[in-house]
Every structure is written in structure tokens, then in C-alpha cells.
Amino acid sequence: MIFQVDFKSGKPVYLQLVDQVRYAAASGALKAGEPLPSIRPLSEQLRLNRNTVAKAYTELESVGVIETIPGKGCFLKENNSPFTQKVRDKLLAAKIDEALVTAYQLRVDSPAFLALAAERVEYFERKNAKATPEKQQIPTEEPLWTPTTPSSTSANSNGGLESWTPLTD
DSSP states (O other): OOOOOOTTSSSOHHHHHHHHHHHHHHHTSSOTTOBOOOHHHHHHHHTOOHHHHHHHHHHHHHTTSEEEETTTEEEEOOOOOSSOHHHHHHHHHHHHHHHHHHHHHTTOOHHHHHHHHHHHHHHHHHHHHHOOSSOOOOOSSOOSEEEEOOSOOOSOOSOOOOEEEEOOO
């Protein structure tokens, strides 16, 4: 997994790492049981303080995305939400509301917003369908949109609103 950090985004670096792991898990780029890079090598590669990477991993572990096995490392957990369906629906509704507010501010009309949402669902489904238990290079085709850092800098790491930026040549 390749991490990218944007120091100018205004979002804390550890939350950028958290979002990238969550995105990789949701898209199928990381499968349950796959190891994450060790803290020290990752911090050296990204030129970050080890505590920053450790904080990101601690946050991921606290929300149930990864598990740490002493002496072995950090691994992606199976996606078994500890929340009831009602709580999950409420959390998701809040994120959808944030996306709608952002769409309104960007003057994106309802049909365009729904088309983009349907496109993203199809994209994630394609990526998950192509993923196999062995680690492969995904995707084989260029996505129409790539994730960027969210414009809000909320300290809530339970899935900050992601914005999408068109690819340019």
C-alpha cells in the first residue's frame, strides 16, 4: 500500500493515513488479514515522526479497522461493525448530509450528485469484484475520479467527508 501525505491540506497527517487505510479497505485494495506496513519503516518512508504513524494505527484499532498482534504487526480486520443497524444508518445519514451540503455549496444539482454517487458505488463494486485473496495491482483501468483530502478538518476520524477531484493529464 502506498501512502500519500499532503502537509498543506490543513487536515492532520494521522487522519490522512486513517482515511487512506479505510479507503483501501473499502475499495478492496486491502483485504482482511493483510498486514499494514510496520510503524518505523512507514514513518521513515513518509518522513514522519513514529508517534504520528502510531497515532493513526491506534485510531484505526479503536474504530475496529485493524488489529495489532504483539510481535507480528498490524492487520486489517474483517469488516464486522460493532454498531447496530440503527446506529450505522444514523452515522451514514450524517455523512450523506455532509456530502449533500458540500454538493449544494459546489452548485451540483441532484441528478448530477446521484449520478456521481452511483458511479462511485459501481467503482467500488468493480474493485471488490476484481480483488482476489492474493495481493494484485488494482485497478487495471483508470478511475474517472480520484480521492483527495477532505476539505473539512474535523477531528472525527469515523470517515471524514471525502471530496473527489477529476483526473487530469
